[in-house]
Amino acid sequence: MKTQSDRAREVLLDAAEELFARNGIDAVSNRRIVEHAGAANHSAIAYHFGGRDGLLRALVARHQSEMIERRRELMAGLSTEPNIHELVTCRLRPLIELLDSLPRPSWRAQFMSQMAAVPSAVEIAKEVIGDAGVPDELRFINCGVNGIPAGVLRGRAYLLGSMVVGVCADQEAKMNDDANKGSWEQVGRFLIDAASGMLGAPVTDPDGAVRYPNVPLI
Known part of the structure; x- marks a missing residue:
């Protein structure tokens, strides 16, 4: 059973994958990803993935x-x-x-x-x-x-x-x-x-x- 943290992580991954796909890797900021995911905490990527590289690693491993x-x-x-x-x-x-x-x-x-x-x-x-x-x-x-x-x-x-x-x-x-x-x-x-x-x-x-x-x- 997924926890609230697991669900928040998945929403961020979904948002990042879409924005990266549509705009390119370097054209999308972490802040934009968080906002697209509907999260209020602008440090959510650092919290869930440790930073930008961690987010990309999680997306590749998906x-x-x-x-x-x-x-x-x-x-x-x-x-x-x-x-x-x-x-x-x-x-x-x-x-x-x-x-x-x-x-x-x-x-x-x-x-x-x-x-x-x-x-x-x-x-x-x-x-x-x-x-x-x-x-x-x-x-x-x-x-x-x-x-x-x-x-x-x-x-x-x-x-x-x-x-x-x-x-x-x-x-x-x-x-x-x-x-x-x-x-x-x-x-x-x-x-x-x-x-x-x-x-x-x-x-x-x-x-x-x-x-x-x-x-x-x-």
Whole structure:
């Protein structure tokens, strides 16, 4: 059973996620978040989260336990020698199912997109998520893609992270505006197919990979 403090914390998280999603991480002050949440105490973020970074960490960590558990369930159903598509499905489907479960309007994907645009926020995401809850078999760098250099896979993982977050943010915004009649199921199938194809695509220049670290938001 949630306490009054738990409920106040959730209201602040909801308010922050929406404002960050709509305006950007650096454009929203703590005071504005508190006011949007309807709280009277302007030090509520410091009280509940220890400060701005603590708030961002809590937002990134939100829903992670559910996705980790769902990922384990999907992995339990894999064959002894799963293909790339099956492994990518285990990695991405929990995110798609989460986004589909949120009430409308929702702000999760758009928040993640804003996080990815701010270097300091990306560092916080790395601290919170990293590879926690993602077994070696499901890390994009280890997706069982034979013959593809590690540097190329690492570059493709970076592109995939940006692609997934960007597409999901765009879809969420359209759904909020009732401008897109598609479903998260359709979006998920498209992204999983695209990610699987990109990981296993032919390599024409082993040394020409994009050299960026993966943004750990998926």
